[in-house]
Amino acid sequence: MGSWFSAQKVVGYGVAAIAAAFVLYPVYFLLQAAFDVGDPQVRPPTAYGVDNFSGLLQYPQIMLNTLTVSFAATVMALLFGFVMAWILTRTNVPGRRLFEQLMAVPYYLTPLLGALAWSLLGQPESGFINGIWRALGGQGHLIDINTSYGIAWVMALFEGSVAFVMIAALMKSMDPSLEEASQVIGASRTRTIMRITLPLVIPGVLGAAIFVFAEMLGSFAVALVLGLPSRYYVITTAIYQMIQQYPPKIQVAAAMGSSLFAVMFIMLYAYRRVVVSGSYVTITGKAFRPRLLDVGRLRYVLLGVCLLYLTAAVILPLATLLFASLQKIAVIFPTAENFTLDNFRTAMTMNAVRSAVSNSLLLAFGTATIGVLLMGLLAWLIYRSRLPGGGLIEYMVMFPQAVPRLVFAFGLMWAWVIFPIPIYGTLWLLLIAYLTVFLPLGVRTIAGVMLQIDKSLEECAQMCGASWAYRVRTVTVPLLRPGLVAAWLLLFIASVRELGASILLMGPHSKVLTPSIVESWFGTSSELTATLALIQTLVVALAIIVLVAVTRRVAEQTPD
Amino acid sequence: MLASPPDPPAACSLATPHIEVNGLELYYGSVPAVRGISFKVMPGEQLTLLGPSGCGKTTTLRAVAGLEQPTVGEISIDGVPVFSSAHKINVPAEKRGLSMVFQSYAIWPHMTVFDNVAYGLRVRKTSAAEITERVGRALELVQMREFTDRRASQLSGGQQQRVALARAFVFQPSVLLFDEPLSNLDAKLRADMRIELRDLQHRLGITSLYVTHDLEEALAMSDRIVVMRDGLVEQTGTPDEIYSLPRSEFVADFIGSANLIRGRHRPDLDGDGLTALETAAGQLIYGMAYGRVARPEMTVSVRTVYLRISQERPVGDRNVWPVKIEKTVFQGDFSQVHLSWGDQRLVARCAAMEPIAAGRAVYLAVEPRRVVLLGAENT
Numbered sequence: 001m002g003s004w005f006s007a008q009k010v011v012g013y014g015v016a017a018i019a020a021a022f023v024l025y026p027v028y029f030l031l032q033a034a035f036d037v038g039d040p041q042v043r044p045p046t047a048y049g050v051d052n053f054s055g056l057l058q059y060p061q062i063m064l065n066t067l068t069v070s071f072a073a074t075v076m077a078l079l080f081g082f083v084m085a086w087i088l089t090r091t092n093v094p095g096r097r098l099f100e101q102l103m104a105v106p107y108y109l110t111p112l113l114g115a116l117a118w119s120l121l122g123q124p125e126s127g128f129i130n131g132i133w134r135a136l137g138g139q140g141h142l143i144d145i146n147t148s149y150g151i152a153w154v155m156a157l158f159e160g161s162v163a164f165v166m167i168a169a170l171m172k173s174m175d176p177s178l179e180e181a182s183q184v185i186g187a188s189r190t191r192t193i194m195r196i197t198l199p200l201v202i203p204g205v206l207g208a209a210i211f212v213f214a215e216m217l218g219s220f221a222v223a224l225v226l227g228l229p230s231r232y233y234v235i236t237t238a239i240y241q242m243i244q245q246y247p248p249k250i251q252v253a254a255a256m257g258s259s260l261f262a263v264m265f266i267m268l269y270a271y272r273r274v275v276v277s278g279s280y281v282t283i284t285g286k287a288f289r290p291r292l293l294d295v296g297r298l299r300y301v302l303l304g305v306c307l308l309y310l311t312a313a314v315i316l317p318l319a320t321l322l323f324a325s326l327q328k329i330a331v332i333f334p335t336a337e338n339f340t341l342d343n344f345r346t347a348m349t350m351n352a353v354r355s356a357v358s359n360s361l362l363l364a365f366g367t368a369t370i371g372v373l374l375m376g377l378l379a380w381l382i383y384r385s386r387l388p389g390g391g392l393i394e395y396m397v398m399f400p401q402a403v404p405r406l407v408f409a410f411g412l413m414w415a416w417v418i419f420p421i422p423i424y425g426t427l428w429l430l431l432i433a434y435l436t437v438f439l440p441l442g443v444r445t446i447a448g449v450m451l452q453i454d455k456s457l458e459e460c461a462q463m464c465g466a467s468w469a470y471r472v473r474t475v476t477v478p479l480l481r482p483g484l485v486a487a488w489l490l491l492f493i494a495s496v497r498e499l500g501a502s503i504l505l506m507g508p509h510s511k512v513l514t515p516s517i518v519e520s521w522f523g524t525s526s527e528l529t530a531t532l533a534l535i536q537t538l539v540v541a542l543a544i545i546v547l548v549a550v551t552r553r554v555a556e557q558t559p560d
Numbered sequence: 561m562l563a564s565p566p567d568p569p570a571a572c573s574l575a576t577p578h579i580e581v582n583g584l585e586l587y588y589g590s591v592p593a594v595r596g597i598s599f600k601v602m603p604g605e606q607l608t609l610l611g612p613s614g615c616g617k618t619t620t621l622r623a624v625a626g627l628e629q630p631t632v633g634e635i636s637i638d639g640v641p642v643f644s645s646a647h648k649i650n651v652p653a654e655k656r657g658l659s660m661v662f663q664s665y666a667i668w669p670h671m672t673v674f675d676n677v678a679y680g681l682r683v684r685k686t687s688a689a690e691i692t693e694r695v696g697r698a699l700e701l702v703q704m705r706e707f708t709d710r711r712a713s714q715l716s717g718g719q720q721q722r723v724a725l726a727r728a729f730v731f732q733p734s735v736l737l738f739d740e741p742l743s744n745l746d747a748k749l750r751a752d753m754r755i756e757l758r759d760l761q762h763r764l765g766i767t768s769l770y771v772t773h774d775l776e777e778a779l780a781m782s783d784r785i786v787v788m789r790d791g792l793v794e795q796t797g798t799p800d801e802i803y804s805l806p807r808s809e810f811v812a813d814f815i816g817s818a819n820l821i822r823g824r825h826r827p828d829l830d831g832d833g834l835t836a837l838e839t840a841a842g843q844l845i846y847g848m849a850y851g852r853v854a855r856p857e858m859t860v861s862v863r864t865v866y867l868r869i870s871q872e873r874p875v876g877d878r879n880v881w882p883v884k885i886e887k888t889v890f891q892g893d894f895s896q897v898h899l900s901w902g903d904q905r906l907v908a909r910c911a912a913m914e915p916i917a918a919g920r921a922v923y924l925a926v927e928p929r930r931v932v933l934l935g936a937e938n939t
Contacts (some may be wrong), residue, residue: 459625459653460660462626462653462654463655463659464679464680466654470683479670489878
């Protein structure tokens, strides 16, 4: 397309260069710190070596903790995901459609909110559940959420909805005639499941397992909220602690971070390989209408299972936070005078809170608006322009997916601290961080819509004589509008709830909401924290309602 | 019988071809799509690139349009180079002054019919009054006037096709490119549109380059046809030449059904302007060379429609053989009769007739001028 030299090439490669700088600059400084064995006070490093990495062996407990939590959480998340996917895609359980949509809710509620709520529910002393247990005559405590299995439980509840989405897509894309063929030949139902169904889904489930495990390795919020009180550290919280303590152990933290990132990178690579190689039959990209298994009376049991999951992941956490936010001191059996609206009043009037909320909204608007422009251009560059190097740019843009946000932010912090333009500690740095870590999210969302637009619609405008800028304005952008709006809202939501990157990068005068919630949890009161978490949920919920309304309108407009 | 190229329409620049493609090659990575294509389109002429899928015809068209960048070669429009690998010239598609009708129609779903057709005029900053007038006329020409304010997504396939056509010619481009424009229509509509398109092209007197894999379409619509195969030109000529005088086995086979007969040249039996061929089974058949070189080993092509079957022995002794009928396949307007001829099977296409029982002995005859020697012309 185009000539030996053209405006689109200039714009295209310019945008790619900006994205490359965003992604690679912090990674470079992360690796530099990881191999820096000189004086920690001197930059640039005076000596390089691998001592920081061999030093990691001094922390076997952290590695063990990380593996324990990630493994337990992965097993549980897959179990939740698989059971829910099977119930909702293959059986005639009542209300399947509604449940399927509700399954996305835990993902939007965020693990942080879940951790706060489950902390209120399951702390050994003050936890509501343990309170009820003692009121019923029990001794000590029934559950302790501040343990490895407590952490894994909360992580699994929320990652379960991700596992569900992956496994349900797999089950839906399986051609039912493959099973029917087996039955027609005369195989029994059991034999069909053992010989046909399972072999077909196993590669996909394995892929989901690798993906979920990688996510667990890099997850931060739950382990922070639930692990810190009992000094139970996983790798991400340990990195955070090392950076925050005085004097900070930057070099060891960097080595730890880059090791984690290397492991996640390998796992995500393996995930892609599994998905590609195991895709022999099921993943045709075409959705079939699977035959529903008539489970008879059992359907009400299965309905109960669905309700149970949603209760643990959505209803109970939200109810708990609401319950706590309305009390002076959160207890399970409050007296009438313990109820108050003071927390909401405080949250609305406290300067720190107000500035955190307005900063977050400002950032979210900025990230979403600039992000849509930047990521739209990148998506076009990768999937449409056919400029040479598109594949390389795609890899680079998807790269932040493999790096835990906390580690990425660490690299960013380390990179920008010495940058001549003083943006460290300002919202600008947070903006750059958000734009970088959300690159995969935004580009994938826009590309999803872009790939559905017939390429000849743009080519035809070109044949009518329209210049690049003119056809982008009159054809590409109007056709892409639903994708752009969806991407804007997703970026907005992701920004409002961002924790891993923000917690390291926000300065005293540039506080944002989610890290402030964590600070409030450890520093102020759990009642006020619950209130803040609810306010954040409300903002996100409003954005989601708009998102759903927009996607629905688009779905109605699109003729099949 | 031997058709001469059609007289170019009385246009101003007889000498300059409107489009000239020279030595075009296009590789996707190391995979060749086009391996060296040359052709010319004269002003007002309709030239068709014909070939099976994957032969590079669409790629060639898109290279002319400027939507693909060739690896090697030259493309000129009105004598001005728009692509030249040697001179590093590549005029972007929007500046080549061409227009194109896409296989998918590419009707913009977010615009009305009017806005779709007006697009090219707006790009050219035409005044509002003139846009209204010209869009109206274009829609009139494709019989879509009453749909002017309709949303494009509310149109049927045939209607979208008409809008796409109006949009392509409304701004009076010098050349129209067609990328299999009729392939998504059903058979009946396709036959109607074929005639309409041809009429319109004559009325507008516009030069057009047309791509199709449909033989009938190519024969019905073209002034000249370029048959392509595996990224190379197989044969160029008028529809009549391509049909009657195929040069290669591929063209004979692709352009309608033909019987291919291989054998040895018998120069001792040549005479009366005929060339004699003897098959391995000893059958003799006389054909015409049409200026092509008769080699010792050669192939002739006989269209199935030219094989005659009769109960009585026809007069004459050349190209008359007693044969056995193997089977008859009834196909509606005609029947396909399979015959065993020496050690090979021939197929004759006969007007629907009473089925002849398999195993019957009949006579087969063919005029020598219908037996065409395949091969390159003797130059």
